[in-house]
Amino acid sequence: MVMTLDASSAERRVVLGVKKSLSARMWRERLDDQGLSQALAIAQRTDLPEVVGRVLAGRNVALEEASGFLNPSLKDLMPDPSKLVDMDKACARVADALQAGVKIAIFGDYDVDGATSSALLKRYLMQLGAEPDVYIPDRIIDGYGPNPTAINQLHAGGARLLVTVDCGSTSFEAFEEAKRIGLEVVVLDHHQVDESFPEVHALVNANRQDDLSGQGHLAAVGVTFLFLVGLNRELRRRGAFAQRAEPRLMDLLDLVALGTVCDVVPLKGLNRAYVVQGLKVMARRENIGLSCLADISRLSGKPTPYHLGYMLGPRINAGGRIGDSALGMKLLSSDDRAEGERIAATLERLNQERQAMEAVMLEEGEGQAFQKMEVTVPPAVLLTGADGWHPGVVGLIASRLKERYRRPAFAMAFNEKGLGTGSGRSIIGVDLGSAVRAAVEAG
Known part of the structure; x- marks a missing residue:
């Protein structure tokens, strides 16, 4: 049986009175009667316009979740890091290395998520007196992820513990080489993986099939921040901050927001809190390299997700696409304004070349x-x-x-x-x- 709407029924399904848009289409109601009731309830509960309630209902936001969705906070949305498989093992191993003075190396990806993850981890470790080596692969020469040549290079430089960010979940050959030469590996990643994993000390990835944390929507930089929360907790438990100031994790949220937005992960749950709080930190312009990039991008006023995704992100990505893959990480981890301005100018030029x-x-x-x-x-x-x-x-x-x-x-x-x-x-x-x-x- 074919059912059709009469003219009056069709008229009632028009949204905001738009019967003919610029592309000659009618704006039709996407919500059913239950959805419309949900939208009205959200609007009344939150004391916001009904159109906002419609948007939230259209995004399947439940009535009891609406306030948290609109005003996300880390206090409410931050999970216990230990809920992620292997997280405690990863934190304990890195804490051991820090306390023993073992040299740590970081291996990141060449995109914005990799650059922010690498810079985030490097900044934290440097606050604790460590001087980690960082390897960002060349997109064309190295390809994606760790490789045996890079593994040997880091080991020859003195590294005895390798932490990979935004990669490593499928690096079987590279980590076989790491095992052969005695380089321990901790993986912090978020990419989809099969049932089998490479043999490493710890593999933290909320998209492991045996991980039930429910944090599979996080970008790698979000996973890395969770790891730092767990590591900070472990070091505090060991009394590591009795004679030293504890790192201010909240000050690093600008990097987390940048990587989260640019990796185009769903802005729900913890990701929303990361971005909302990270934008507040970014507005203070305390990260010298990020401030230099904002200046050359002609970003004025308070930053928004648009600025991150369409102004800052593409310039960082340009280095990984057609230039030096490590430029983004170096910029975001630099406290030298002259260096920051030089790298930002290089990324600006590379981005223009990329556009052409x-x-x-x-x-x-x-x-x-x-x-x-x-x-x-x-x-x-x-x-x-x-x-x-x-x-x-x-x-x-x-x-x-x-x-x-x-x-x-x-x-x-x-x-x-x-x-x-x-x-x-x-x-x-x-x-x-x-x-x-x-x-x-x-x-």
């Missing part, structure tokens, strides 16, 4: 995608690529194509040997990561 590259590549990719979509049966997944494309920019191309054509998209950069380096972006409901892992397993 992206424009050329996107024009080519759009042409390829348009041809594929014009056939009788358009493909379920878009595959684009070309010789001469920069491997560090293909992720942006895939993202643009996914947004325009509303389907999973891959972009590939081919070198002179015909070898392609690609990146994929997916839509809601399609787990591209699982599909790629399954393809690898199938050969």
